[in-house]
Amino acid sequence: MKSKSVYKVPNGKLLKIFLDYNEKNNLINDISVTGDFFAYPEEAIEIIEEKLRSTKLDKKILLERISSIINDGDIEFIGLNAEGLTQGILMCLK
């Protein structure tokens, strides 16, 4: 199922998520993370999008997964954080 969310990250930027997920098991098929935030290095977002495929749309699982990708990749966000990204993704759930 294809879905979209628009979420203003508290004290941050406007996040727009485009999500394609399996509504039977709530697993992510494909995700595009867009918005006016900053990420260093910029390639970080493509890595996150790739690594989130097949991840379950569950708050705890998503937050842990995103936090670990950020730590492993030495990624720095400005205007976005792991909690905001998790929230934006979950808002796509119908």
Added chain:
Amino acid sequence: MKEQWRLLHTENNPAYRNMAIDWAVLKANSKGKAPPTVRFYTWRPSAISIGYFQSLKEEIDLEMCKKYGVDYVRRITGGGAVYHEHELTYSIVIPEDHPQISKNIMESYGRICGAIIKGLDHLGIESRYVPINDIVVNGKKISGNAQTRKSRTVLQHGTVLNDVDVDKMFSLLRVSDEKIKDKLIADVKQRVTSIKHILGKEIDFVKVAAAMKVGFEEEFNIELEKGNLTEQELEDSKTFEKEYFSSREWNHKK
């Protein structure tokens, strides 16, 4: 003796070339082939640039751009969509380990914006930096800024609004909720200002650029010496223009 950095003036270039030049200068500086460089530039035709992570179709009304002859381009920096018409755009390229640049990204935003603030001061405009990436005058935005770091090199570019046409800007940009578009336009008119609005008269590009030059020299305690792009930078900028900024693949990637 003060450290000398290079100053470039490149007026009236298309969006693709402007973004390609910034990247070419970054590449040259990262290879030690160019000194720290400050560039002042303008856009012709007028153009919208979107942040690296933005969705093109989500942010821009492509039909209206076509109708008005407005270009569009995806930047290599994050941040939001900007309509470039009556403005001075600056860019600064400097090694990440230069003593004048903080390792901390937010601190370096503030420092580089300090140069613009000093420049505005020379035009008689008192402004201040508001994190994350704005410069405001009496609470209204006059400048937006965006930074990337690649190959251990910092590129920050940003705008200084000379004049602003919010209605035209919104005819080219999409908003998430059409129902609140009128309110949004009214809000933005309240939240954005320009040199012309503040001083009540137009200041031409050359004068704004002269003020900004002094701003950079004061903030970084350096001298800016007017120079040109090297042959290699010109060649690289043509390559980047063709392979990235004018390509559908790049601009429509999100």
